[in-house]
Amino acid sequence: MEPGAVILEDLLSLEEVAAIRNALRPLLDAAPFGTNSFVGRHTKRVFGLPAKTRALDHLLTHPRVLAELEALLGPMLLSTTVAVEIQPGETAQTLHTDGSAWPVPPGGGEFVANAIWALDDFTEANGATRFTSGVAEMPAGSVLLYPGSLPHGGGANVSEAPRLGVIVGYTAAWLRQQENFTLTCPPELARTMPERLQALLGYELYPPFVGHVDGRDPKELLR
Ligand SMILES: O=C(O)CCC(=O)C(=O)O
Structure with missing residues (x-):
């Protein structure tokens, strides 16, 4: 495995994988293909x-994944959540780093990290997923974790079936998230979610006052 990356195998049962695949199917069927390489x-x-x-x-808030990534980033927020179905005939994506989406000068340590769940x-x-040293093969139900500085x-x-x-991208909790989750998940929806997920979406203060609403912790909006 690429230095800096780790695979945790079998975190999801095959039943859980099947349930997630079923929930994603209609969303993927309705989604367009990408328009560039x-x-x-x-x-x-x-x-x-x-x-x-x-x-x-349960995947976005998986305790094992959160513990591993919080050890790297400290308090975190969700940054992006994206189902990616690579279909037969797709060519390899250019290697890139996720941290380069933010103009943070190098040398200050990691501030983003990703979990890629295999379904x-x-x-x-x-x-x-490819790294400089090779590919991250893993069975369905596993998760690949890597920091934002890793290409x-x-x-x-080249197979005959989709992958x-x-x-699930996470940022240090002081950084602006890629996705604007408090718009896509306004309070009426967020109230129906587990507390840990609410916090990861942005309904939690980063002390002493980053993310406040009228000087108060945004989680109070959900009460
Ligand atoms: O799907 C993958 O294995 C990685 C995709 C990726 O890094 C990206 O779309 O930015």
């Missing part, structure tokens, strides 16, 4: 998952 002309992406399904809540077996042939990309799919994964 970076996002992939044979790849479908569905963003904004907390607003669209409750089937992923199919990830293989070299079907587009397993990576989706692989080419489905869910990328």
Whole structure:
């Protein structure tokens, strides 16, 4: 495995994988293919998952994943949630770093990290995530964790079946998230979610006052 990245195998049962796949299917069917080679002309992406399904809540808040990534980033927020279905015929994505989306000068440590959940077996042939040193093959139900400074990309799919994964990006809680979750998940929706998820979406203060509403912790809006 690429230094800096880690795979945790079998965090989801096959039943859980099947339930998540079923919830994502209609969303993926309705999603367009990408329109350039970076996002992939044979790849479908569905963003904004907390607003669209409750089937992923336990994955977004998985204690083992949160513990591993919080050890790297400290207090975190969700940054992006995207189902990525790489279909046969897709070419390899250019290697890139996720941290480069923010103009944070180098040398200050990691401030973003990703979890990629495998909902199919990830293989070299079907587009397993690539690193400089090779691909991250893993069985369905596993998760790949890596920091925002690590070059990576989706692989080419030369198999005959799609490769489905869910990328969950986290940021240090003082940083602006990629997705604007408090718009896609306004208080009336957020109130129906687990408390840990509410906090990860942004309904929690980063002490002493980042993210406040009228000087108060935004979680009070949900009471
Ligand atoms: O799907 C993958 O394996 C990685 C995709 C990726 O890094 C991206 O779309 O930015």
